[in-house]
Amino acid sequence: MPRYKLTFEYDGTGFSGWQVQPEARTVEGVAEEAFSTLYQQPVDLIGQGRTDAGVHAMAQTAHADLPDVYTAKRILHAMKGLLPDDVALLQIEKSDPQFHARFNARSRRYRYDVHTRPSPLNRHRYWIVNGDIDESILTVCAGKIIGKQDFKNFCIPPDTEKMTTECTILFSEWKSFPSGFGFTYHIEGNRFLRHMVRRLVGGMVHTAQGKMSIDDFESLLNGPEQKQKAFSAPAHGLTLMEVKY
Template sequence: MPRYKILVEYDGTDYYGWQRQPEGPTVEGEIEDALSTILREPIDIKGQGRTDSGVHAEAQVAHFDYPGELDSHRITYALLGVLPKDISVYSLEQVRDDFHARFDAKSRRYRFQIVTRPSPLLHRQAQMVLNELDLEAMLACAESILGIHDFESFTKSGPEQERTKCDIMFSEFEVRQHMIIYHIQANRFLRHLVRRLVGTMIQVGKGRKSVDEFLDILKNPTDKEGGHGAQAKGLILEKVGY
């Protein structure tokens, strides 16, 4: 059966994450319902991974099967009129029949946005931190996680996360006027990993933890979750590499 790959951008503020669930609206659920309405048969999409409640994406990747040839322009245009305005499927293409959005992915890239003054335009996509931050100390923390590490202390434990090692390929802070942006790329991510890394780095930047304390949490993994969480609204999935 023909397989189609989609790219999705969304503001996750009003959703219970990506994955369909009974508690409330999800991004996956909205897209499945919209495609099922347009194509007039049930559509089941598979995402490259989950994003939590309140997390955003610029290029979430998913795939679905459909027994027929689809006109990419027609379908993406039709979705404009069916999907909520905070979700957009902006690319649709046919891929090989064995392509898998999750299992074929080689890397994921996220950014976390911090604003250092009140910013109404970024209120839904950034965490506000008014404290003076020690950026040099935060950079030292960011550099320390490069490579393969066991991040058990920085994740939400659960039976689905038996493997807690990740290979961090890129980890860096960038300053733009009244914004501090953290960029990270890895082969895989654990649940809440980026938010707990950033949250703990912010604590270091505020002087509430030292770089050595951050390194101690990193080098001595434990299921007691030693990391400090940042707000979901600051996190944005930027790209999935294949």
């Protein structure tokens, strides 16, 4: 069977993350169910990585080996009726038989949105933060993240000791909202650990609010592993924007 590269968009509010889990509604689970219905046989999707419960995606990629019976246009049309309203298949294309959504990815890009005043319309998209945030400190902290570093204090410990906690960050920048009532954080790296972006955001925002010093932030970044990890910002402010190959 030919291999296909798939690109999904989803609102993570009603999901327990991307990866299939017993007794839980997941993006991968509903997508596999939709494809299995279309092809009348089990279909297994392999994602580029997992997103946590509540995290959104503009362009989550996956691959699947599918029977060569439908055109890409026909599959896209069918998925509009088979997928729930909070998931969409944006693109499907035949790929090299050896293509792997996870292992062939060169980098991933995320954004995180922080709002500094109540916003009922955006409560599932933004982290609503009380109190002032010093943008200049956000900028300083963001710059310290760039490069190859060990993010052991900004993640949930890996499932195995053989898995490294080193990642290479290619881009890290905060931008203020035009309204002046919030900030968006953009980050791109070769790989990310569980809760890593959320803990980086939480640590930077707490530093910019004076709840910890820049030296404290640097000690989490460059120092030995600590029992008290960086604060994890809420999942709903995070969106996977792009996976580059």
